[in-house]
């Protein structure tokens with residue numbers, strides 16, 4: 079168990095050679111999660127973006143003077159992160175230490191618990207509390223303010239399979255049972271003030287959490303944990319979901335990823351949470367916005383419009399873009415080259431009518447009618463359903479030729 083009692087924001091002032099300590103009036107900390115350092119999105123490295131937003135967090139530490147920065151898991155994108163990713167996180171931690179702020183970190187499902195937790199017992203002396211592997215008990219770090227102590231419980235991501243046997247004979251077959259057992263084992267005194275740091279998929283009664291494509295979503299939500307298990311904590315600093323949101327009550331909150339990591343997040347406003355805890359029961363949370371180097375957005379229209387000065391000058395041409403062209407697919411040669419010449423960071427390019435689904439029930443494809451049609455007629459109908467326009471003469475001729483195995487008609 080990590081146990082270290084330190085004063086929150088103990089400041090040292092030199093007055094005629096004497097050191098005076100004073101304690102911040104209230105407990106204030108910054109909650110962030112899911113930085114996924116080292117992640118690439120559609121082949122684009124996010125390292126420069128990650129450095130940018132992490133340094134915005136440093137800026138908030140300097141302006142808000144919190145007692146701690148809490149990182150609720152998925153520090154890295156991969157269990158074995160690249161050298162550049164490790165260097166960036168090392169720089170970030172060193173910068174936070176220079177600000178005198180405590181740092182609490184738990185492993186997420188993307189992290190390797192042992193690698194993330196390396197030297198954790200030694201670093202606790204430097205106010206850096208890392209909980210990588212779970213050994214049956216949540217780690218505890220204690221900070222103080224004028225109202226007394228605040229317990230920070232550090233619970234890394236756990237699966238039932240990985241904690242089986244840690245709780246004696248207790249049956250642990252679901253993620254919910256695993257989390258419940260871990261929290262019971264912590265022996266939390268709920269009369270005191272407690273903050274949980276946890277990386278799991280928590281769900282509230284009746285409310286579907288907002289999910290997005292950059293999270294890993296197990297089939298059927300088998301990893302879901304009922305948020306009622308953790309509602310008695312004064313604040314739960316959560317990680318796993320990449321959209322910032324509260325689950326159940328306001329005191330259980332996902333900070334969300336600091337950057338947009340998929341096009342399902344283009345409308346997200348990324349932020350870290352600033353949490354202020356006064357006496358028991360007095361909590362306030364606000365969002366501190368994060369601004370990337372390049373935004374992620376979608377543009378849609380005919381190619382000639384999108385690459386015109388009039389449209390391209392409306393926003394930053396270097397943004398990460400999903401481009402949807404409304405032109406006919408066959409009408410443009412090298413669409414990606416043309417788009418990239420104006421927007422260098424295009425991540426995805428598609429045509430509006432491409433991949434349109436044919437709804438068999440909706441096409442009136444009754445057996446009698448279909449069975450009376452020739453393969454060529456069927457293909458014409460299919461082509462129209464898929465593309466929303468009819469084949470050109472040239473295309474029709476080619477299809478006929480392929481079907482007949484003979485010379486193409488002079489169709490027009």
Ligand SMILES: [Mn+2]
Nearest residue numbers: 112152293318
């Ligand atoms: Mn994540």
